[in-house]
Amino acid sequence: xxxxxRIALPAALISVLACAPSDEAPRxxxxxxxxxxxxxxxxxKAGNGGYDVSHYWLVLDYVxxxxxxxxxxxxxATATQGLSSFNLDLSGFEVSRVSVNGTPAxxxxxxxxxxxxxxxPLGPGSRFSVKVTYAGVPKPAKDTANLGTxxxxxxxxxAFVACEPDxxxxxxxxxxxxxxxxxxxFSITVPAGLTALANGEMVGKPAxxxxxxxxxxxxxxxxxxxxxxxxxxxxxxxxxxxxxGIKNLAAVDPKFRSSLDTVYNLSAEITDYWTTVFGPxxxxxxxxxxxxxxxxYALENQTKPLYGGFxxxxxxxxxxxxxxxxxxxxxxxxxxDLWLNEGFATYAEWLWSEHKGKSTAEAMFNTYKARPExxxxxxxxxxxxxxxxxxxxxxxxRGAMTLHALRKAIGDATFFHLIKTWTRDHRYGHVTTEEFVxxxxxxxxxxxxxxxxxxxxxxxxxx
Ligand code: ARG
Ligand code: ZN
Numbered sequence: 001x002x003x004x005x006r007i008a009l010p011a012a013l014i015s016v017l018a019c020a021p022s023d024e025a026p027r028x029x030x031x032x033x034x035x036x037x038x039x040x041x042x043x044x045k046a047g048n049g050g051y052d053v054s055h056y057w058l059v060l061d062y063v064x065x066x067x068x069x070x071x072x073x074x075x076x077a078t079a080t081q082g083l084s085s086f087n088l089d090l091s092g093f094e095v096s097r098v099s100v101n102g103t104p105a106x107x108x109x110x111x112x113x114x115x116x117x118x119x120x121p122l123g124p125g126s127r128f129s130v131k132v133t134y135a136g137v138p139k140p141a142k143d144t145a146n147l148g149t150x151x152x153x154x155x156x157x158x159a160f161v162a163c164e165p166d167x168x169x170x171x172x173x174x175x176x177x178x179x180x181x182x183x184x185x186f187s188i189t190v191p192a193g194l195t196a197l198a199n200g201e202m203v204g205k206p207a208x209x210x211x212x213x214x215x216x217x218x219x220x221x222x223x224x225x226x227x228x229x230x231x232x233x234x235x236x237x238x239x240x241x242x243x244x245g246i247k248n249l250a251a252v253d254p255k256f257r258s259s260l261d262t263v264y265n266l267s268a269e270i271t272d273y274w275t276t277v278f279g280p281x282x283x284x285x286x287x288x289x290x291x292x293x294x295x296x297y298a299l300e301n302q303t304k305p306l307y308g309g310f311x312x313x314x315x316x317x318x319x320x321x322x323x324x325x326x327x328x329x330x331x332x333x334x335x336x337d338l339w340l341n342e343g344f345a346t347y348a349e350w351l352w353s354e355h356k357g358k359s360t361a362e363a364m365f366n367t368y369k370a371r372p373e374x375x376x377x378x379x380x381x382x383x384x385x386x387x388x389x390x391x392x393x394x395x396x397x398r399g400a401m402t403l404h405a406l407r408k409a410i411g412d413a414t415f416f417h418l419i420k421t422w423t424r425d426h427r428y429g430h431v432t433t434e435e436f437v438x439x440x441x442x443x444x445x446x447x448x449x450x451x452x453x454x455x456x457x458x459x460x461x462x463x
Pocket of ligand 2 (some may be wrong): 319342345
């Protein structure tokens, strides 16, 4: 679902358009091929145009010994234009069958685009369901700048699944861009003895037969594709609730067994604290997963941040849990605004430190501000994250400094009121930098263009 408003068509018009000839590519001007990208010029092929997904139903079977993933993904969507064909993002795999509304459809592959041509064109505003059956050995994505490997990554005992920015397509077909959020159902079958962890809450009890166990999970709040996970392997779990009453689940690989209670306790304490600073927790549970894959990073997977090959300390836990508000509940319309995720989550680390009576946000700000004029951070304006260097340190650190500069300019009371208003007004929706600047100006009554311009958009150190 996209939070931008759509044009409502009169029902009569929709039914006329839906009556196009059924067995051929449409000749009317009303049906077109959906665009191969969602319209983010920095990621021209990411996501797709012409429809809006409301729900993904992923049925997966993974065999660690052969690394083979067998999948059947059903996507419920609404056409936002007349569609003679539409694309899904999918990287690798053999696709054996695609059906639209239960009828087999023609399909083609080109790179990471799967083009689906339904027998009957889809009228604008019509709801449809597309089912894709596929299998193969997943190939994770690689980025040379600073992302490392991401996507569905096989491990010695299962898989580590962390997909930011565009790695969801390495394990399921979909509209792989944060501008289209949807709810998710997962059914994941693994060899008995392994645990499969996905977003949201477990549905029913794991069911074992013929040496295989199926785990079902449901994320009932809108979620961007890169936050979906199906991390699986050997895990020890601790379940319960935070003092504030939020469900909490920690899961650790046997190698990190000694970190189970720390991850559980810190995740609980930090989630509760963030609700006092950022507003109500947006999802049904919190927690964290520590896997034995040395990714070199963590990812804020919705409800279950994933730590790749290290026992996390409170700083990074405070960062990943802050993302549940910034990035997960409030999501990007376009990747260039990534500081709205990473600058906020980094600033959250400073706030956590301040809360714990350690270094203050002011001290952190001053330390970074003292960096020499020629430091790389000053040459990279964080307000426009670059597609080939998306996770540059500037997006994190100078993004956080932007928020501190703002806090100093408008005062603590207005600043923290702004943060809570921001998370409330856009809960489960999408945001842009312009919307944040507008809200900051409205709530403070100050003209803040020059502050934001200096901190976010100039390739030099602010005065
Ligand atoms: N959002 C993650 C974090 O804040 C970083 C993810 C980096 N992505 C990647 N593919 N390595 O910490
Ligand atoms: Zn982050």
